[in-house]
Amino acid sequence: MEAINTSLDLLNRNTYDREDVVSFYNEANTLLPAERAILRELTPGIANKKILDIGVGGGRTTPYLLDISDDYTAIDYSEEMAKLTAAKYPNAKVLQMDATNMAAFDDSSFDLVLFSYNGLDSMTHESRIKIISEVFRVLKPGGRFLFSSHNRDFHNFNKLPWRWNVKWNLKFVIFVLHCLYHLPKHYKMKKHEVFADDYAIVNDGDHRFSLLLYYVTIEKQIDQLSKIGFSNVIAHDMQGKPVKSDPSSHWFHYVAQK
Ligand SMILES: C[S@@+](CC[C@H](N)C(=O)[O-])C[C@H]1O[C@@H](n2cnc3c(N)ncnc32)[C@H](O)[C@@H]1O
Numbered sequence: 394m395e396a397i398n399t400s401l402d403l404l405n406r407n408t409y410d411r412e413d414v415v416s417f418y419n420e421a422n423t424l425l426p427a428e429r430a431i432l433r434e435l436t437p438g439i440a441n442k443k444i445l446d447i448g449v450g451g452g453r454t455t456p457y458l459l460d461i462s463d464d465y466t467a468i469d470y471s472e473e474m475a476k477l478t479a480a481k482y483p484n485a486k487v488l489q490m491d492a493t494n495m496a497a498f499d500d501s502s503f504d505l506v507l508f509s510y511n512g513l514d515s516m517t518h519e520s521r522i523k524i525i526s527e528v529f530r531v532l533k534p535g536g537r538f539l540f541s542s543h544n545r546d547f548h549n550f551n552k553l554p555w556r557w558n559v560k561w562n563l564k565f566v567i568f569v570l571h572c573l574y575h576l577p578k579h580y581k582m583k584k585h586e587v588f589a590d591d592y593a594i595v596n597d598g599d600h601r602f603s604l605l606l607y608y609v610t611i612e613k614q615i616d617q618l619s620k621i622g623f624s625n626v627i628a629h630d631m632q633g634k635p636v637k638s639d640p641s642s643h644w645f646h647y648v649a650q651k
Contacts, residue, residue, distance in 0.1 A: 401585050401594065401605050405515040408603040409450075409471045417600070418451035419477055421510075427541075427646040428454070428509065430633025435505065435537060435648070436461055442504035445531065447492045447524075448512030452478035455485050458507070468492060493523045498531045506532055508540040511644055514607040518592060521607060522617070529621050532651040538623065541646045543597075545608040548640045551595050553579075578602045591617070611638055611645060623649035 408414055424432070441462050446454055449467035455478060458465050468490040469475045479487040490497065492508070493516075506528045513521060528538050544550070549557045554569050572579075575598075582596035585605050592609045596602055609617070611628045618626050628645040630636045636645070 399517050399519075401517050401587075402520055404582075404585065405604050406470060408600055409515070410473060411600075411603070412473075414600050414603075415451065415471070415473045415477060418453065418474065421451060421453040424454065424457055425510075425631070425646075427629050427631055427633035428457075428539075431539060431629060431646060431648060432457065432461070435539070439505045439537070443502060443533075445498070445503045445506045447506060447508040447528075448510075449478050449487065450474050450510070450512070452481050452485070452487075454507060454509050455482045459485060468495075492527060493520050495527045495531055500530050501533045503531050504533055504536045506536070506538050508538075511541050511543055511606065513540050514543050515604055516607070517594070518587070518589070518607070522621070525618065525621050525623075529623060529651055534651055536651050538618075538649045538651070539646070541644050542614060543606055543608040543644045544639070544642050545593055545610045545613075546638060546640050547608070547643050549643070550608060551593070551597070554598075572598060572602075575602045611636070614645075614647060618647070618649045623651060625650040 439461060441464065443464045444458050444462050446458055446465065446467040449455060449469050451474060455467060466486045467478055468488045470489065470491040472489050475487050475489040478485065513524060532538060554572050559565065579596055579602040582602060582605065586596060587594040591613045592607055594605050594607050596605055599606065615626045626647060626649045627635050628647050630639050630642050630645065
């Protein structure tokens with residue numbers, strides 16, 4: 394199976410290889426409230442079972458998942474990210490691998506697959522579908538896929554910060570000035586944006602306007618997962634509460650079952 398490489402995929406991949414971005418993920422070390430709540434609920438079913446952590450970055454989730462199971466494998470397509478996490482957690486099996494091609498893993502071999510912090514959003518629609526299909530293949534029947542993804546119904550979707558409905562303070566003014574400084578880059582990136590019926594891929598400011606990120610509604614995300622074969626899909630808000638829709642949530646955490 395060959396990995397897909399389009400200019401959008403390459404743009405995002407180059408961003409994740411950047412020294413400042415690797416260092417950003419190196420410093421991230423706590424679970425998000427929703428991840429904590431969801432993993433607490435899943436733990437009885439996955440304790441000491443096989444876990445795959447896709448797009449591990451700087452290993453933010455690694456110690457928490459190693460606490461749940463020693464049978465833990467992490468992958469990242471960025472050599473620097475994979476090296477960093479392997480050095481930080483010598484007990485973990487960490488591989489450099491592109492998730493669009495996980496032929497190295499057998500069918501039906503993992504109990505939990507994770508792709509955290511919207512990692513699944515940093516690629517083309519075609520690569521996303523390929524990865525979700527690969528996740529479905531490597532999961533055991535009944536296994537769970539936990540990931541997060543940006544919300545296309547978010548009230549600030551595709552708006553620059555000065556159009557956000559927030560209270561201005563000094564910190565926000567500094568943030569707006571930072572965005573203004575990077576505005577030329579943003580307009581350069583805009584030519585890669587995609588607006589489709591089911592999803593949008595936009596340049597939304599992360600890592601100094603360097604990423605193109607996928608946004609999808611809960612309804613369309615559930616359709617996408619169901620077409621590949623997943624069921625029992627539940628979207629959770631930032632606190633881990635199951636939701637059907639929520640325009641105040643920038644992204645959602647999904648759990649889907651094979
Ligand atoms: C937003 S970061 C999240 C890092 C980490 N999971 C966390 O929660 O802190 C996304 C990570 O996914 C990796 N990634 C993106 N696309 C990937 C792919 N197709 N295959 C493997 N890794 C990928 C990036 O290199 C990056 O490290």
